[in-house]
Amino acid sequence: MTADPEDEVLHRTENNVSWITLNRPEAMNAVTWDQRERVIALLAEASADPAVRAVVVTATGKGFCAGADLRGSPGVPGSPGGERVAGDVARMIRLGAQRLITAVLDCEKPVLAAVNGTAAGIGAHLALACDLVIAAEPARFIEVFVRRGLVPDGGGAYLLPRLVGPQKAKELMFFGDAVPAAEAQRLGLVNRVVAAEELEATARAWAERLAQGPTRALAMTKQLVNASLDGDRAASLAAEATAQEINMGTADANEGVASFVERRTPKYLGR
The missing domain is CATH 1.10.12 (Lyase 2-enoyl-coa Hydratase; Chain  A, domain 2)
Structure with a gap:
């Protein structure tokens, strides 16, 4: 039975803040095609809704987003629809990961990431595309692609050099080592690191302050x-x-x- 995207991406609006919460904790919030579509739609709605004046992207459980869950996605070997042909992967990346990151970058409201745990692959890029990033102390950021023999996607080679410079970006992408939250803050990937139990309250305070702004x-x-x-x-x-x-x-x-x-x-x- 197909999961309901509304259950896997929770949404609420409070005090002019749109809260978008990835909710597949059993999969460390590895994001599916349907989840991506819902997040993209919610970001577009936030842009158009004058009652929404800031956005928070966060997640349930111990992981923020462990990357893309490509099972059942078009263009992936072994997925429904038969054998992959030339162009399928590029199309999948354009319509999936790149649209997700672009939706964050182009959202007309400030978008804050509240990173509760591991952010890997497209999950790291989802966080880094946000305008502000608050991370819980257990959070880690991992350019996991090299571990799978893959090229970074989801705008990683665009985002990282602009945040940390090309040499450091290459180090992170070439080795794929986990970057703890405190180190991520030192590098400029994260604005603030807080205790796990303070993450939601800190994100709420920042977002509601943004929501009171011009x-x-x-x-x-x-x-x-x-x-x-x-x-x-x-x-x-x-x-x-x-x-x-x-x-x-x-x-x-x-x-x-x-x-x-x-x-x-x-x-x-x-x-």
Whole structure:
């Protein structure tokens, strides 16, 4: 019997925060095709819903995400549908892992990863694609692909060098060693490490603080930072000026300026 994706990816919205929780603890939250589709859809909904102003991605059990569970996925040897043919794997990667990572990067709301345990393969890239990462002390990050004789996918060769530089990225990908949470923080992969029992509360505090911020300004700030890593200085400065022009027409920008002039705390509505 096929599992219900709504059971395997839990979702709730509280205090303007969308909580997306991987829920296959018996499989260390190795993500299936159906789970990916649900997470992608929830991120798209978060972008479009003005009532959602921040997102948390987390998981149940001892693992954050042990990678991709490819059983039954198209293009995988031994899966339903017969023998693999040329192009199947590339298509599977484009439609699966890459769409998942792109959904996080392109989400118009700040996305926070609350990493409760092992994040391996695409699971590590899911966390690292998020705007902020909080890790529990037992968490580990593993570029597991080399252990299976595989090339990293899910944007790993794009994400890692931008976080730790090309030499360190190659070390992590060439050897596939587990990186403990404290080391991940030292390398710049993680913003904060907390005790396991403090993870949810810390993530909630950060997410709700983000949810009280100027949502459109945060969205454009996210876009500017992400794009700056790919473009030249002139393009980055032009994008910055355009974003500022657009943002100055929002209610939150007007509120921010008015609150400064009136010497009071701003009250942002996300509009």
